[in-house]
Amino acid sequence: MGSNVRSFFVNHGQTTTAADQKLSKVGSPCHLMPSNNSKKRPSSFILLIAYCFPVSDAFVWHSSTHRRIAKNQVLLYPHPITRPSLEMTAKDIDGKSVAESIRSELASKLASLPADVTSRPGLAVMLVGSRKDSQTYVRMKQKACADCGMVSFLEEYPKGEDVTEEMLLAKIRDWNEDEAVHGILVQLPLPKHIHEERILSEVDPKKDVDGLHPANTAKLFSTATHAGAVKLNWKDFTSIPFHIPCTPQGCIELLDRINDGQGIEIEGKNAVVIGRSNLVGMPVAMLLLHRNATITIVHSRTKNIESIIQQADIVVAAVGRANMVQASWLKPGCVVIDVGINSVDAPDTKRGYKLVGDVNYAEAKEVCEWITPVPGGVGPMTIAMLLRNTWNSWRRATGQMEG
Numbered sequence: 001m002g003s004n005v006r007s008f009f010v011n012h013g014q015t016t017t018a019a020d021q022k023l024s025k026v027g028s029p030c031h032l033m034p035s036n037n038s039k040k041r042p043s044s045f046i047l048l049i050a051y052c053f054p055v056s057d058a059f060v061w062h063s064s065t066h067r068r069i070a071k072n073q074v075l076l077y078p079h080p081i082t083r084p085s086l087e088m089t090a091k092d093i094d095g096k097s098v099a100e101s102i103r104s105e106l107a108s109k110l111a112s113l114p115a116d117v118t119s120r121p122g123l124a125v126m127l128v129g130s131r132k133d134s135q136t137y138v139r140m141k142q143k144a145c146a147d148c149g150m151v152s153f154l155e156e157y158p159k160g161e162d163v164t165e166e167m168l169l170a171k172i173r174d175w176n177e178d179e180a181v182h183g184i185l186v187q188l189p190l191p192k193h194i195h196e197e198r199i200l201s202e203v204d205p206k207k208d209v210d211g212l213h214p215a216n217t218a219k220l221f222s223t224a225t226h227a228g229a230v231k232l233n234w235k236d237f238t239s240i241p242f243h244i245p246c247t248p249q250g251c252i253e254l255l256d257r258i259n260d261g262q263g264i265e266i267e268g269k270n271a272v273v274i275g276r277s278n279l280v281g282m283p284v285a286m287l288l289l290h291r292n293a294t295i296t297i298v299h300s301r302t303k304n305i306e307s308i309i310q311q312a313d314i315v316v317a318a319v320g321r322a323n324m325v326q327a328s329w330l331k332p333g334c335v336v337i338d339v340g341i342n343s344v345d346a347p348d349t350k351r352g353y354k355l356v357g358d359v360n361y362a363e364a365k366e367v368c369e370w371i372t373p374v375p376g377g378v379g380p381m382t383i384a385m386l387l388r389n390t391w392n393s394w395r396r397a398t399g400q401m402e403g
């Protein structure tokens with residue numbers, strides 16, 4: 001095999017042409033090797049084909065089984081021998097246990113406060129309407145607070161349709177003044193007749209533990225330092241003197257903690273974010289940018305979405321469409337952070353539904369190196385980051401932390 005040879009194809013007719021086109025789109029030069037002329041094929045190659053091997057950054061596409069290959073799709077498949085660091089099946093990123101350790105760290109910090117510090121971090125949650133999922137999330141947040149020794153306050157407006165913006169604004173002003181409240185969270189979505197941005201803008205930015213106030217968003221989307229001459233340290237969220245949305249923070253925290261706490265290098269990597277919401281897509285792209293990744297945001301109007309994702313070292317999926325991202329869209333060895341929480345019917349389960357991500361997990365696991373499961377991935381991190389934001393807010397308010 002010459003070192004200039006980067007990709008091989010075994011010709012299996014039409015599909016090879018599709019593969020060829022797709023690979024050239026990805027920018028990988030390919031060499032066709034006709035399989036209908038078996039005499040020309042070195043015998044060792046047959047074994048290699050069976051493994052679908054890459055030679056450094058080159059790939060042989062295994063088409064003979066047609067197993068994971070849908071019409072017009074190419075599967076780029078890593079070989080374990082030529083890439084020793086790559087295992088055939090991805091490792092799960094255990095968000096649940098990372099979140100648990102963050103929560104217990106917070107709990108022990110709170111438990112070991114000096115006796116004269118009697119104040120405790122307080123989180124106020126506003127729940128408007130009677131969505132079942134929102135109720136569940138709010139309950140989880142309150143329990144998380146109690147578990148680690150924080151105080152929580154709940155203001156519920158079950159009849160969402162009767163609520164006026166003025167009522168909500170008045171409550172938020174109360175909380176802004178209340179010294180026992182260090183974090184304010186308005187559970188989203190709000191009923192249609194309520195102007196979401198108007199409500200979120202009323203929250204004191206210092207208490208905006210969701211990081212959704214325009215003042216906090218602006219700081220996240222800026223390259224200014226905000227800390228006088230001191231450069232912000234994007235590797236330590238606790239040192240950042242404003243609030244950052246919880247789910248995006250959780251995504252980065254996971255990237256930093258995988259691989260037995262060593263994390264993976266973000267700098268210089270191609271990161272593709274799928275989705276552009278205020279809550280996740282846009283802020284997570286900014287966080288990746290601050291960590292010197294090259295970012296691309298793809299969305300419903302993006303052309304050639306698959307070939308863009310195929311170039312990603314890091315994929316963050318945050319669209320809310322069950323199993324949208326297929327294994328064939330992923331570059332072998334990439335890291336997948338699946339933010340999607342979609343419920344799909346599952347009549348044989350107790351709840352009658354189950355949660356799945358935006359990524360086709362079972363298939364993707366065979367291609368990428370690391371992947372977050374759903375549930376048990378990003379979800380629990382969101383809550384852990386909310387607690388940490390509330391803790392930081394309290395420390396700043398009580399003069400225990402600069403900034």
Ligand SMILES: Nc1nc(=O)c2c([nH]1)NC[C@@H]1CN(c3ccc(C(=O)N[C@@H](CCC(=O)O)C(=O)O)cc3)C=[N+]21
Nearest residue numbers: 137186187188189210246341375376377379380382383
């Ligand atoms: N202002 C605001 N802030 C939010 O942070 C916010 C919001 N609105 N609206 C809705 C989304 C959703 N969200 C989740 C939090 C935890 C899990 C979570 O812990 N999920 C578990 C499973 C939970 C289950 O089994 O139902 C998991 O993924 O393992 C999921 C989703 C916060 N959100």
